[in-house]
Amino acid sequence: MSLDTEWIRYGDSGEYSGYVARLEGVREPMPAVIVLQEIWGVDSHIQDLTRRFAQAGYTAFAPDLFARNGERPEPLRAERVQEAKEFLNAIPQANWRDLEKRQAALALLPANKMKLVSDSLDYLFNLSGMMPNFVQQAVMTASWLRETYEYSLGQGVASVGFCMGGGLSGILAGKDSSLKGAVIFYGSGPSAELIPEIQCPMLGFYGELDKRITDEVPALGEALFQAGKQFDYHIYVNAPHAFFNDTRPSFQVDAARDAYARTLTFLQHVLTSSVR
Structure with a gap:
């Protein structure tokens, strides 16, 4: 059906x-x-x-x-979250919440994309509030x-x-x-x-x-x-x-x-x- x-x-x-x-x-x-x-x-x-x-x-x-x-915060818009997920899927899960290792992986991205992904991750890892x-x-x-x-x-x-x-x-x-x-x-x-x-x-x-x-x-x-x-x-x-x-x-x-x-x-x- x-x-x-x-x-x-x-x-x-x-x-x-x-x-x-x-x-x-x-x-x-x-x-x-x-x-x-x-x-x-x-x-x-x-x-x-x-x-x-x-x-x-x-x-x-x-x-x-x-x-x-009807609106999400800019860093949590669907396309932004998808980019953040794709980034995390490409690195070991153990590194997700290790700020130093995550930043090292982020540094390999193009500068404009690095900032967008980083901002979205800051939101996603701090949702407890x-x-x-x-x-x-x-x-x-x-x-x-x-x-x-x-x-x-x-x-x-x-x-x-x-x-x-x-x-x-x-x-x-x-x-x-x-x-x-x-x-x-x-x-x-x-x-x-x-x-x-x-x-x-x-x-x-x-x-x-x-x-x-x-x-x-x-x-x-x-x-x-x-x-x-x-x-x-x-x-x-x-x-x-x-x-x-x-x-x-x-x-x-x-x-x-x-x-x-x-x-x-x-x-x-x-x-x-x-x-x-």
């Missing part, structure tokens, strides 16, 4: 925007999946994932966390999908996030008591203070080689278990960070296939009443 896809504005004054996909021939409201972006924004990969979840029978929506009133705004938008998006958007009105909402968006998916589980489920792909877990507020089941996927994130997962799982929360997680052997992103060198097809199948099963359980 074909899909209807479009960019839309939403929010009290249309200040937010996002990419939506839904089955073309279905007019009744469907359960919704919020697809939460990596640091690259709602790029071709996130749009593709949004369409994949729509093809599975959901109203899928990817909020553009970088845009306000924007997280309160991202959380506010995610909470508002879930409410809007449940209460306003005609193609998901009155239906359950779950979130699936990747990297930065994975961490945001975990936070949303604690901030939105009506969320039906949260999936975290290689993102940081919710804080200890937020764990008591989580009301929905959670599912996590991690790469064994992604030490910065994955080494914290067993303790997170224990904390959630002790708090009586439902959290199932999978650590894929020899998989790196971003193993699910098929536009990057880190893509690992076996882990991605398994994680996608488990995600669809999870969404079926938390968003529909036909399988329990």
